Amino acid sequence: MDKHFIEEGKRCINFNDKDGxxxxxxxxxxxxxxxxxxxxxxxxxxxxxxxACQTHSKECIKYLLNLYFNKFDIVxxxxxxxxxxxxxxxxxxxxxxxxxxISVIALIKA
Numbered sequence: 001m002d003k004h005f006i007e008e009g010k011r012c013i014n015f016n017d018k019d020g021x022x023x024x025x026x027x028x029x030x031x032x033x034x035x036x037x038x039x040x041x042x043x044x045x046x047x048x049x050x051x052a053c054q055t056h057s058k059e060c061i062k063y064l065l066n067l068y069f070n071k072f073d074i075v076x077x078x079x080x081x082x083x084x085x086x087x088x089x090x091x092x093x094x095x096x097x098x099x100x101x102i103s104v105i106a107l108i109k110a
């Protein structure tokens with residue numbers, strides 16, 4: 001089931017569809033509540049965030065960063081922290097890297 005959510009999330013990211021990602025997040029939470037099956041949401045988050053960095057989807061990166069600060073507990077945040085530094089190196093666009101340094105890396109360091 002993780003693969004389905006990842007594929008759907010990547011489709012949203014390819015179209016820079018932040019609203020689609022929000023709906024996907026809600027559907028993942030609903031699926032977990034209804035089926036009582038544990039899904040590794042952190043793994044899905046990691047794959048989607050790196051894909052957003054690769055495809056330069058600025059709106060999706062902003063949404064996923066907001067999700068990071070509002071959804072995850074402190075232990076998960078520590079585990080995912082290095083993801084943001086790696087995401088910077090996947091980017092090819094210099095202007096986006098500059099924005100990423102100011103907007104994302106600065107927040108993670110704080």
